[in-house]
Amino acid sequence: MFRFKSWMPLFPALLLITALALPMPVRADGSNAYPMNSYVLQVNGLACPYCAYGLEKQFARQHGVIKTDIDIVKGVAVVHVRPGTRFTDAQLKGFVYDAGFALRRVVHRPGGGRP
């Protein structure tokens, strides 16, 4: 016969196992909360401000982009967009390429969508 009380001590362990098994979104900067309405891009070669600012300027020209935060230490660009603004991966790749870089991957899309 199933005895609920005897299973109680196992619940925390089960919860932990379940949580670990679920795909956990991890931001490029190490935290686990995505900024809303933003694209988080990992870009190759973002080591110096001369190139990073160029990428920032490139995104500033795009309709719907509010601002772009670039972390040259982590090689990450966070593109903040107005709600409803959507870019395809191909568009993002093109913007990054036009600024002289290679897009490694899109880590996050607005609204929490995973790549």
Next chain:
Amino acid sequence: MSRAGRVGWIGAGVLIVLGAAIKPVWFPAPVEPPYHLVKTWGGEGTAPGRFRNPIGIAYGNGRVYVADSLNHRIQVFDPDGRFIRRIAVPDQGRPMNIAVRDGKVYVADYWNDDVLIFGADGALERTLGTPGKAGSAPGRFNSPTGVAVGPKGDLYVAGFHNQRVQKLGPDGRFIRQWGHTGEKGYVEAGWFNYPIDVAVAPDGTLYVAGGYNDRIQVFGPDGRFLRKWGGPFAANVSGPFNGWFRTPTCVAIGPRGNVFVADEENDRIQKFTPQGRFLTAFGTPHRGPGYTEIAVTVAPDGTVYTVNLIGNRVEVWRPGPAPAR
């Protein structure tokens, strides 16, 4: 000895002779001791005396001027690092390499595609280019990153995305350019691959820090190409060796005419004779992402001031080894 053996010995001999000939040219030993660090100031932040992405530095009139890029300002210090005042760069500008002459401050503003000239009182006196609009016509800029003032007041501006260096009269009128607008060149003299900074010697000789070309190019007062250096044949080959570069981002002329280059991705400053002979190197080593020595300037007494990008600070260096305590 067999024929193969003779060929082997001859080949080895040729390699040894070539190596002996190449080594002092491509891998020179330092002829001066490195400089030693005597002081730092700064730290990350927005308060006076703190920085967010300091990128340029210039010494003039007994003051140290620092381009504090992400804080959109120039900060002015005395030589000991005491904060004196700030000069705001308008329209969220990103000041890059800067120059100071007769109290005036010349600022290459990457973000707004213009060159700003501030008076000794910090007031904006003049704007060259069209603010907020990149352009490639003569006298226009696309992400300017370096500025220098010649002996007759002419301005020299490195245009990062236009792949050129422009010379403008004191009134801002276009005079000439080096490089081919919008076209990158990697090996040939007179071509650039994202030029970043310029410096002009008292005799009018122009030095260009080639940025992604990993070399310095030198042009005479008449504009003629004189020489280039940085790695084998100065042909866009980067490396960590003495006299080689990995993204030279700033060039400055010392009081004796020597040339100081911020070799950003090697985390060091390299010092050369005006002819390009390697003298010594120094800097703050760094492990992990990001780089340290991104800009350099030299005071008349030979003290070197550098900008440590990742450390958000100014570093002060004196010639020779640190004195024994």
